[in-house]
Every structure is written in C-alpha cells, then in structure tokens.
Amino acid sequence: MNLLLVEDDPLIAQGLVQALQQSGYTVTHATSGQCADGLLRAYDMDLVILDLGLPDIDGLEVLRRLRSRRHRIPVLVLTARDGIEQQVAALDLGADDYMEKPFDLRELEARLRALLRRSHNLNSDEIVLGPLRLSPFHHTASLASSRIDLPAREYEMLEALALNAPRVVTKARLAQRLIRQGDEVGDNAVEVYIHRLRRRLKDSGLAIRTLRGVGYLLEETD
Template identity: 75%
Template sequence: MNVLLVEDDPLIAMGLLQALQQNAYTVLHAPDGTRAEGLLRANDIDLIILDLGLPDMDGLELLRWVRARQSRVPVLVLTARDGVEQQVLALDQGADDYMEKPFDLRELEARIRALLRRSHNLSTDEVSLGALQLSPFQRTATLNGERLELPAREYEILEILALSAGKVVTKARLAHRLSREGDEVGDNAVEVYVHRLRRRLKESGLAIRTQRGAGYVLENAG
C-alpha cells in the first residue's frame, strides 16, 4: 500500500516514516503542499496523512484540491489544530478521519488500517494459499505457521501476487507499485525481489512462474 505523508516537521515525519515502513507500507513524503500535488499526480496513492499547517498552503487547500480531482483516496488529517470546529471543517471538506497532535502511534496505525479496509472494500480475513497466509492489513505473512520476515518491497510483491493468484501480474505493474520519490524501480530490480521471494517460498508448495513477455503468476508448484 502506498501512503503519502504530507508533513513539514522533520522529526515527526522521520518518526512516522520509520513506523509506517516497519509495517510494510511504501511511504512517500512531501514536506509541503506543492510537492504533495506532484506526488499525487505521478503515483497511485492508497492513503494520505495530511498535516494542515504546511509552509506553502493550508492543508485544507490541498484537501479541496484532492477532492476537486474526484479522487476518493482516504485522507487522515493529523494536525496540532484542536477543537470541534476544526474537526468539523476538515471532515466537511472531505477528510475521512481527524487526529490531533500529540497522538498515540498505535491508534494512528489502527485508524490507517480501518480506512484502508473501507476504501478497498476488504475484510480483515487472511488470504490463504496452501501453507502461506497473508494478513493484508496487518502487513504480515506466515509460512507453515511461522512468520516470514519480509522487507517492505518483498511483502508488497507477494501481496499483489497472492491477491491475483493464478493470474498474470505484469512487471510494469509491480515496478510502478514499488516506485517511490527519487527511487524508481525498474524491471531488473523487480526480478531481484522475485528471485528472493522464490527462495523464501521454496517449501510452501507455491511457485512464482515467469510468463515470458507478460509478467509473473503465483500458482501451485508442480
């Protein structure tokens, strides 16, 4: 899942980046509204965490811009502005949730999971493929009952393949999903991540097959 973090405070941004990446989210960071607009134009974003006190514009202006583009991406406002009036204003202008700073990280993570569940119309049920189980909104995978310690990008590829099991997923789709600001992912990098996943899945009864000229498909081995 791609999360856009719009936050100008470097300490808060760094803490959130680390916490979200540890939960296997791909995080793009914008310290101001202008750069946030650029990232939104160039990337598929699953959720926005939005500070309101940005250096170049009010966060509500960015929120209105997002909704004016007919985008339904969930927006969680995370701000130092307190009071019911501020909450009502943000929610009326298109925010999906509102949290005040300082905040509890566990609560923030839970709200993120809830917003993603609603936006993707998915439940908390695990995806089971033989000995492999994925919990998309816990961002975890287990094999034969033991947790797989996967880097964020490997997990992202595995989740995409698992949710499309039996169907071809193109390299271009995988590369686009993994690309982050200033760190484009090409076909060669995708091949490296897939190679690593194949080794991890060796005892799973599953195989990632290459469909020449098309992409990859996750299916039963044999």
C-alpha cells in the same frame, strides 16, 4: 502498506516516520502541499496522513485536488488546528478521519489500521487468498501455514497482487512499489521479481498470470 506522510514539522515527521516504519509500513514523506500533490498524481499510495498547516498550499487544498480527481485513497487529517469548523471542512472535502495534535501514537496506528481494513475490504489484519496469508502490518507471509521469508521488494509485489486479486495490477503500478523501497530499479525489475514469486508459489495452488501489455494478476488454480 505504503503511506504518504504530509508534515512540515521536522521533529514530528521524523518521529512518525520512524514509528510507522517500525510497525511495518513503507512511508514517503512530503514537506509541502505541492510536493504531496505531485506525489499523489504520480504514485499509488494506500493512505495519506495529512497536516493542514503547510508552508505553501493548504492541506485542505491538497485534499480538494485529490478528491477532484475522484481518488478514493483514505485520508487521515492530523493537525494542530482545533475547532469544529476545521474538522467539518476537512470531512466535507472527503477526509476519512481527523485527529488533533498532540496525539497518542497508539490511537493513530489503530485508526490507520481501521482505515486500511475498510479501504481494502479486509475483515481482519490479514490478507487471505487460498493458502496465502499476508500481514500488511508486520510484512510477514505464509503459505499453507508455513512462514516464508520474503525480501522487502518481493513482499511489496506479492502484497499488491494479493490486495487486488483477481484484478489485474499494471506493470507501472508494480514498478512504483519497487521504487518506493528506496533504490533505483532497472527496466526489467518487475519481471525479475515476478519470476522469483512464481518460483515461490509453485505447486501452492496459486499462480501469477501475465496479461501482455496490461500487467499481472494473482489467481487460485484448480
């Protein structure tokens, strides 16, 4: 799962990034509202953790712009501002949850899991498609109850396909997932990883189908 953390306090951000990465999340960190707004326009994220007191545009303005684009990505507001007025303002603008600093990390992660399950219509902490089981919170995968060890990029690709199955995932969106793993990717990187995943899924009852000029979809086969 790919999270955007919008936090200008370096100590809080460092601790959160480290803790969330240890829990299996891919975390992109933005230190300002303008940076966050730009990232949300350019990339698909699974969830946003949003501070309100940012050095340029206010976190509420970031949220307003996001919802004005009719983007329903879950947003958890995490802020030192207290008072019911701030909470009501954030929720009215489309925030999905609200926590005040200081916070308990265990509660934060529990709320993240709940928001992610809700946004992806998951009934548990797993994504299940036929014989395939993925755990987004542990980055583990299994086929027919046998665990398969996937490198980070292959897992990201498979997770994106499984979350959206049987809908098509565009090549551009898959490329974004690869880029967020930290290294540069070549023009044919998506095709390379799709080829590797197809080999892993061979004779499993699942297949990745190409829709030329559109993208890829993961589907069960007869």
